[in-house]
Amino acid sequence: MNELARRVVVALIGAPIALGFIWIGDAALTTLLGGMAAIGAWEFYRLARDSGAAPMAPLGIVLSALIPIAVHAHYLGVARMPIALVPLVAVATLGASIWLRGVEGRPLASTSSTIFGAIYTGGTLSFAYALRYHNYAVGDMAGALVVIFPLVLTWASDIGAYFSGRAIGGRKLMPSVSPGKTIAGAIGAVITTIGVAYALVHLLLIPKAQLAFTPVGLVIFAVLISVAAQIGDLAESLLKREAGVKDSGTLFPGHGGVLDRLDSLFFVLPTAYVLYDLLLIPAPGGR
Structure with missing residues (x-):
C-alpha cells in the first residue's frame, strides 16, 4: 500500500472518530484531547532530546494532559483557573529542575523545553474544547460545527497543497525545512480553503448553526486558517x-x-x- 493509500485509510478511520468525540463534547472530548496531548508531548520531548535538550518529560507529559482537563473544569465552573496559574507553573517547573536536573543538566534549556512542549501540545489542543463551547455556539449542533469548520478547512488546505504542488510543481517554498513543499502548493492550499469555506458556510454554518461571516470576513478567515495550517506544518518540520x-x-x-x-x-x-471573536456574526434571519 503506497503512502497516499495509507493516508486515505487512516483518514477514513480517524476522521469519523474525531468528529464523534467533537459532537459528544464534555468529558469525551476532554479525554480525546488529553490523550492526544500526552502522546504529542511524549513525541515532542523525544525530538527535544534528539536535538540536545534534556526536558523533564514525565512532568511535561502530565502538564500537557492536565491542560485540557483544567479547561474542561473551568467551563463546567468546577474550578476557575486564575491567570496567575500560568507563571506559577512555569516557576514551579524551574524549581523542580533544581533536583531533577541541577547545574550540569542545563536547567534553562530543560525548563524551557518542558514548558513549551506542554503549551505546544496540551495548550493549543485545548482550544478545540473552547471552540466547542464558544459563546456564539448555542446548542450541540452549533458547537460541533464551530470546531469542525476549521478542522475541515485544515484538511482542505492540506489536500489543496498536495495536489496543486504535485500537478504544477515549480519553485520550492522552503527547501531547507520541507523539500517537498512548493509555492504553487501553498497558493493552491489557500484557494482550495477559500472555496471549501464558502461551501461549508452556506451549506452548514448558516442553516445549521445560524452563524455567518461577511464576504470579506469569510475570505480573511479562510486565508489565515490556511496560512496558519501551513506554518504549523513547517514549524513541526523544522x-x-x-x-x-x-x-x-x-x-x-x-x-x-x-x-x-x-x-x-x-x-x-x-x-x-481569535478569528471567530473578530469575524463571526449571527446569520441574517437567525437568532
Whole structure:
C-alpha cells in the first residue's frame, strides 16, 4: 500500500472518530484531547532530546494532559483557573529542575523545553474544547460545527497543497525545512480553503448553526486558517530537521505520529478562536 493509500485509510478511520468525540463534547472530548496531548508531548520531548535538550518529560507529559482537563473544569465552573496559574507553573517547573536536573543538566534549556512542549501540545489542543463551547455556539449542533469548520478547512488546505504542488510543481517554498513543499502548493492550499469555506458556510454554518461571516470576513478567515495550517506544518518540520528524524512517531500509518498528524491544528485552533471573536456574526434571519 503506497503512502497516499495509507493516508486515505487512516483518514477514513480517524476522521469519523474525531468528529464523534467533537459532537459528544464534555468529558469525551476532554479525554480525546488529553490523550492526544500526552502522546504529542511524549513525541515532542523525544525530538527535544534528539536535538540536545534534556526536558523533564514525565512532568511535561502530565502538564500537557492536565491542560485540557483544567479547561474542561473551568467551563463546567468546577474550578476557575486564575491567570496567575500560568507563571506559577512555569516557576514551579524551574524549581523542580533544581533536583531533577541541577547545574550540569542545563536547567534553562530543560525548563524551557518542558514548558513549551506542554503549551505546544496540551495548550493549543485545548482550544478545540473552547471552540466547542464558544459563546456564539448555542446548542450541540452549533458547537460541533464551530470546531469542525476549521478542522475541515485544515484538511482542505492540506489536500489543496498536495495536489496543486504535485500537478504544477515549480519553485520550492522552503527547501531547507520541507523539500517537498512548493509555492504553487501553498497558493493552491489557500484557494482550495477559500472555496471549501464558502461551501461549508452556506451549506452548514448558516442553516445549521445560524452563524455567518461577511464576504470579506469569510475570505480573511479562510486565508489565515490556511496560512496558519501551513506554518504549523513547517514549524513541526523544522523541529524534526533539528532532531534529524523523518517522523515524530509511528502511531498513524502513512501519517507518522501525533505531531505529524496534528501539526497544523496546533496553529489553527487558537487562530480560529481569535478569528471567530473578530469575524463571526449571527446569520441574517437567525437568532
